[in-house]
Amino acid sequence: MAFGAFGATATATTPAEPAIRRRSRVVLLLLLPGVLYLALFFLAPLLSLVMTSFQAPVEFGDIGQYQAAFRWENYTTVLDAYGPHIVRSFVFAATATVAALLFSFPLAYFLGVKLRPFPLLQALGLTLVIAPFFISFLLRTLAWKQLLSDESWFVSALHGLQILPPGEHVTGTAFSVIFGLTYNFIPFMTLPIYTSLERLDLRYVEAGGDLYSSPASTFFRVTVPLAAPGIISGALLTFIPAAGDYINASRDFLGSTDTAMIGNVIEANFLVLQNYPAAAALSLILMVAILIPVSVYVMRSGTDDLL
Amino acid sequence: MAGSFAESGADLELVGITKRFPGFTAIEDLNLTIPAGSFFALLGPSGCGKTTTLRLVAGLEDATAGRILIGGTDVTTTKSFQRPVNTVFQSYALFPHMTVLENVAFGLKRRKISDATAKAHEALRLVELDHLAQRKPQQLSGGQQQRVALARAVVNRPALLLLDEPLGALDLKLRRQMQIELKNIQQDVGLTFLHVTHDQEEAMTMADTVAVMNKGQIEQMGAPEELYELPKTAFVANFLGQSNLFTGAVTASGDRSIVVDVAGRKIEIPRERAQRHAGHVTIGVRPEKLRLHTEAPPAQPGSNVVGPGRVVDVSFSGVSTQYQVAVPGLGTLVVFAQNMVFGPVVSPGAEVWLTWTTDHGFGLVDDPADAPRFAADTDTHSLAVQRREKLEAELEEA
Numbered sequence: 132m133a134f135g136a137f138g139a140t141a142t143a144t145t146p147a148e149p150a151i152r153r154r155s156r157v158v159l160l161l162l163l164p165g166v167l168y169l170a171l172f173f174l175a176p177l178l179s180l181v182m183t184s185f186q187a188p189v190e191f192g193d194i195g196q197y198q199a200a201f202r203w204e205n206y207t208t209v210l211d212a213y214g215p216h217i218v219r220s221f222v223f224a225a226t227a228t229v230a231a232l233l234f235s236f237p238l239a240y241f242l243g244v245k246l247r248p249f250p251l252l253q254a255l256g257l258t259l260v261i262a263p264f265f266i267s268f269l270l271r272t273l274a275w276k277q278l279l280s281d282e283s284w285f286v287s288a289l290h291g292l293q294i295l296p297p298g299e300h301v302t303g304t305a306f307s308v309i310f311g312l313t314y315n316f317i318p319f320m321t322l323p324i325y326t327s328l329e330r331l332d333l334r335y336v337e338a339g340g341d342l343y344s345s346p347a348s349t350f351f352r353v354t355v356p357l358a359a360p361g362i363i364s365g366a367l368l369t370f371i372p373a374a375g376d377y378i379n380a381s382r383d384f385l386g387s388t389d390t391a392m393i394g395n396v397i398e399a400n401f402l403v404l405q406n407y408p409a410a411a412a413l414s415l416i417l418m419v420a421i422l423i424p425v426s427v428y429v430m431r432s433g434t435d436d437l438l
Numbered sequence: 439m440a441g442s443f444a445e446s447g448a449d450l451e452l453v454g455i456t457k458r459f460p461g462f463t464a465i466e467d468l469n470l471t472i473p474a475g476s477f478f479a480l481l482g483p484s485g486c487g488k489t490t491t492l493r494l495v496a497g498l499e500d501a502t503a504g505r506i507l508i509g510g511t512d513v514t515t516t517k518s519f520q521r522p523v524n525t526v527f528q529s530y531a532l533f534p535h536m537t538v539l540e541n542v543a544f545g546l547k548r549r550k551i552s553d554a555t556a557k558a559h560e561a562l563r564l565v566e567l568d569h570l571a572q573r574k575p576q577q578l579s580g581g582q583q584q585r586v587a588l589a590r591a592v593v594n595r596p597a598l599l600l601l602d603e604p605l606g607a608l609d610l611k612l613r614r615q616m617q618i619e620l621k622n623i624q625q626d627v628g629l630t631f632l633h634v635t636h637d638q639e640e641a642m643t644m645a646d647t648v649a650v651m652n653k654g655q656i657e658q659m660g661a662p663e664e665l666y667e668l669p670k671t672a673f674v675a676n677f678l679g680q681s682n683l684f685t686g687a688v689t690a691s692g693d694r695s696i697v698v699d700v701a702g703r704k705i706e707i708p709r710e711r712a713q714r715h716a717g718h719v720t721i722g723v724r725p726e727k728l729r730l731h732t733e734a735p736p737a738q739p740g741s742n743v744v745g746p747g748r749v750v751d752v753s754f755s756g757v758s759t760q761y762q763v764a765v766p767g768l769g770t771l772v773v774f775a776q777n778m779v780f781g782p783v784v785s786p787g788a789e790v791w792l793t794w795t796t797d798h799g800f801g802l803v804d805d806p807a808d809a810p811r812f813a814a815d816t817d818t819h820s821l822a823v824q825r826r827e828k829l830e831a832e833l834e835e836a
Contacts (some may be wrong), residue, residue, distance in 0.1 A: 172549035191549035332531075334527060334529055334531040335531055335533055335534075337498050337518070337527075337531065338525075338532075338533070339519075339522060339533075339544075340497070340498070340517065340519045340526060340588070341496055341497075341498070341518055341519070341523070341527075342519075342520050342524065342545035342548060342594070343545050343548040343549045343594070344517050344519055344544070344545075344548045345548075346517075346519075349519075349547060352544075353533060356535045357534070357535060359535075416526045438816050
């Protein structure tokens with residue numbers, strides 16, 4: 132939006148309006164640092180990534196030695212090899228997004244609507260929502276690994292109650308990975324929804340009741356649509372990073388080889404196998420694969436005033 | 439909630455309604471019956487409890503005590519969505535995420551009434567906005583939004599339609615137009631309207647019955663003319679138009695009239711227009727009933743004369759001119775004189791006498807010994823403070 136506004140000012144200049152022209156030059160000058168930064172640290176690496184993704188191994192070279200080429204096969208190879216990982220990433224991320232939404236909406240509603248008459252409690256509640264950020268993301272995930280480990284009281288209780296068959300674990304399963312993703316992204320879901328609900332005019336809810344709409348019906352027809360911008364932002368803020376996450380699904384944390392997501396595969400190819408073209412191709416596939424559903428989602432939601 | 443309309447308007451009955459909020463009482467033991475099919479206006483200053491009354495009827499607040507009956511059915515414990523009532527909100531509260539048409543059809547769809555969309559179009563035609571059916575509410579002007587809000591409520595054919603100062607945000611011309619439209623719609627569809635307003639002119643032009651509310655209680659109720667011509671309390675006399683009020687002792691009490699001694703002047707009023715016939719009383723007369731004389735008029739039976747007084751202010755207001763006349767012993771009297779000639783009849787400083795027909799006087803029920811019950815600035819806050827102080831005083835006594 133902001134860029135559009137600047138563009139409009141720049142193109143609308145005519146020789147008869149030197150003041151506007153001068154101002155547009157100032158605008159361009161002010162934009163320069165940002166544009167340079169993006170060109171240097173976003174566009175250049177992206178181009179380098181695209182080029183790497185087409186590289187071919189140097190003949191009779193060492194492991195990790197590649198030369199410029201145009202090898203499409205890099206893409207087909209990784210898609211064949213890691214197709215299930217890509218699908219798993221999306222399933223895990225989507226499940227975690229839904230779980231985070233189900234947890235966050237009531238929480239955000241409580242904070243933003245029910246606690247409205249008590250600003251102090253509201254501020255305290257919000258602080259509690261962001262409190263986990265004060266501790267490192269890695270440490271918190273490690274702590275969950277401890278809590279869900281076979282020796283923990285939780286898992287012993289599950290074993291004791293015969294809910295979990297003997298020999299089965301909680302860590303290293305799809306459940307623990309989705310659990311970790313959900314837990315880690317809840318604040319990103321809660322805060323945008325809170326912002327929407329905190330501004331929700333309760334007179335609309337009253338009007339719903341006045342027009343024969345039961346509380347449940349009013350909730351789905353009035354409250355949820357009015358909180359939609361927050362829900363959409365929260366879903367994007369959760370889904371996009373969750374799809375590329377490689378900490379929760381890592382064997383060192385809550386995952387196992389069976390739960391590896393695309394992020395883990397990219398990490399392994401880049402840092403362990405030194406197969407840079409494969410890692411680059413996977414990264415680009417992930418990027419496109421996220422961009423497509425997200426843009427469809429945003430377009431169908433019809434909101435361009437997100438975030 | 440069967441999928442059908444109410445056959446006609448229903449009567450509303452409030453029995454002993456009390457509503458307390460933390461810190462103050464908004465409504466105290468209110469009893470009120472509104473007959474089916476009538477246009478009833480609840481008139482009062484802000485903070486008098488009129489909006490709270492409306493919200494209680496709509497089911498948006500719970501009464502502390504008392505019962506609410508709509509068409510003879512007790513709805514006190516039912517929720518707002520279960521009541522055959524619709525509200526035109528002061529803020530309109532049109533759903534911003536829906537089109538005008540979806541807004542109007544909302545109530546019909548919730549009640550699963552067939553042809554909801556067709557009926558919504560019909561309601562929009564009634565308010566002459568069908569061509570804007572696909573717009574979003576925020577694309578409409580204030581007056582248009584107000585009409586959509588009205589259509590959204592009327593389309594449901596509620597037994598009782600509640601109007602919460604819906605014309606407050608409109609400019610004067612649009613307001614007059616909407617008042618006429620509202621009245622027409624009410625007569626066309628035969629619904630019971632309960633209209634809450636602080637605009638006395640609006641209440642008088644639109645309603646069949648006006649109830650003047652003050653401090654959570656109804657001061658006086660009746661047809662607009664009756665209320666205006668024969669106010670029973672100082673509050674009504676001053677809130678509904680203006681009044682010249684005098685206090686004095688009754689010196690003579692006859693079959694047809696009583697005579698009150700006001701600062702040495704004898705003022706006669708008809709007996710049946712006086713609420714109290716002995717002791718100290720407050721009497722009054724409307725400003726437009728007074729006639730100005732530049733020479734002392736001869737005393738005539740059936741006419742009251744006061745004066746001489748001095749004109750202290752003359753203000754022109756189009757159809758009439760308002761004179762302030764200071765009469766020693768009586769204070770400043772207000773006189774409205776129709777502009778029959780160009781320019782004012784008298785100028786400030788002139789010596790004048792005032793006369794009026796004794797039939798136009800009225801006597802109030804208020805005891806002049808009590809503090810005046812009307813305070814111009816009784817807003818919600820000061821009311822709340824008053825209530826609290828009273829409560830604290832009571833607590834201290836206990």
